[in-house]
Amino acid sequence: MSTEINIEKLYENCIKILTDLIGFKTISGDDNSNLINYCEEYLHKLGATSFKTFDQEKKRVNLFATFKAKKTNGIKPIILSGHTDTVPVSKSWSTDPFKATIKDDKLYGRGACDMKGFIACVLAYAPIYSKVELNRDIHFSFTFDEETACLGAPILIEELKKRKIQDGICIIGEPTKMKIIDAHKGCYEYTTYFEGLAGHSSMPHKGVSAVEFASRYANKLIELRQDLKKRAPKDSIFDPPFSTLQVGGIFGGIAHNVIADKCYIEWETRPVVREDGVFLNQEIDKYANEILLPEMRKVFPNSKITKKIIGEVTGFDRVKNSEACELVSSLTGDNSREVVSFGTEAGLFQEIGMSTVVCGPGSIEQAHKVDEYIELNEIKKCLKFLDGLKKRSALN
Known part of the structure; x- marks a missing residue:
């Protein structure tokens, strides 16, 4: 046959x-x-x-x-x-x-x-x-x-x-x-959760808006995206040649006039080299723990920022x-x-x-x-x- x-x-x-x-x-x-x-x-x-x-x-x-x-x-x-x-x-x-x-x-x-x-x-x-x-x-x-x-x-x-x-x-x-x-490239996926203090929108200083702090976190990620571009290897074989980062979604809040006590962000990065993933995580964790969280806890000591690893797939x-x-x-x-x-x-x-x-x-x-x-x-x-x-x- x-x-x-x-x-x-x-x-x-x-x-x-x-x-x-x-x-x-x-x-x-x-x-x-x-x-x-x-x-x-x-x-x-x-x-x-x-x-x-x-x-x-x-x-x-x-x-x-x-x-x-x-x-x-x-x-x-x-x-x-x-x-x-x-x-x-x-x-x-x-x-x-x-x-x-x-x-x-x-x-x-x-x-x-x-x-x-x-x-x-x-x-x-x-x-x-x-x-x-x-x-x-x-x-x-x-x-x-x-x-x-x-x-x-x-x-x-x-x-x-x-x-x-x-x-x-x-x-x-x-x-x-x-x-x-x-x-x-690698593919690292994360969800970062923000827990603040709910309140009436007419008294914003008495609440901790998880949405606002999540937005600042997202802006920091976008800043770090520019740093990743600068770290592109000279001999990169990829298109684009640098590690990428994108915010997939921000989810939080229940009404126009309620200070949101909960919010979460879904984001991912695709590192060209493992070191870029390490750099990115170190920088965003430092920003969350040293800048955002202390501000949140000045008003509400039980405020939290928690980053969950969905998956870190090596390149x-x-x-x-x-x-x-x-x-x-x-x-x-x-x-x-x-x-x-x-x-x-x-x-x-x-x-x-x-x-x-x-x-x-x-x-x-x-x-x-x-x-x-x-x-x-x-x-x-x-x-x-x-x-x-x-x-x-x-x-x-």
Whole structure:
């Protein structure tokens, strides 16, 4: 049977699996256990071993499954990694976002592109890996809540460290049109809470307006944004070349004539280098603790400013000689290297010693949008890539 015929049969199975995956409503923060159980049962039937890790509520789950090599001879294992969560949906979809719809050589559905398309591809190819005498372990890593500051992957990675699964090649299947991405900025997300003293607006000196102090905090962040621009590395590979910062929202107050006792700010920064994140946090914390809080407590001693870390996702650094990039290049025939502005779990795997690359089917241009889709040809390209990976992972 020719490789081309195999790819066509795999493609049909992949579409079926992707249809199933889209049917699971795995919006970030929600229970994803049904999808994870589907994947685990599928891989178990093929002979894979696996383990799970959980959030504190035991409702969001990571899965790590493995086909063991017959003989490795020191050849590094492969991790095929994808996140199972999606962003929310709006009411303006032209199709049911949780029902796969094929139209004009595109498959529509929430998560079709980002990134259930990749997960479907690796699951569709799993039966082939299960029948091959492997020269390296093939791992499948499926995580929760990547879209909300990569909350799931750190829990999984801690378990990998305990099991000493750190020396390998990790392929993160985010949508890149099967192009190699070898770097991106970090992504740090925070919410800062202000607690003051409510009162009548006619007596502002007797209250502590959480909204006003939150506004001053936001203005300080905007000032610090200019400092980040000045810190841009001379050889920066990113666009823009400096670390960015933005205030996502300020929420507080209940009426025109009530001094707001509560307010919070959502903000984020995308550091080019870790030191920029350290600098920013030190400066804003100093301003809050040494300037704002003393003023608040002059009027109301129980005033508070509390900064909550939503997530601090480490950046993905370009490596001169990357085993992961070289492997992908040899399979796709494309030697180019690109950087992106969006974040992934790549830096987390890189941080524990994995040679890591971001490469997967679909385009980020279709991610997070109304009527999200993946081009069917992208699925075929990914399956051919996985076929090439099989040939590199089989005993001669």
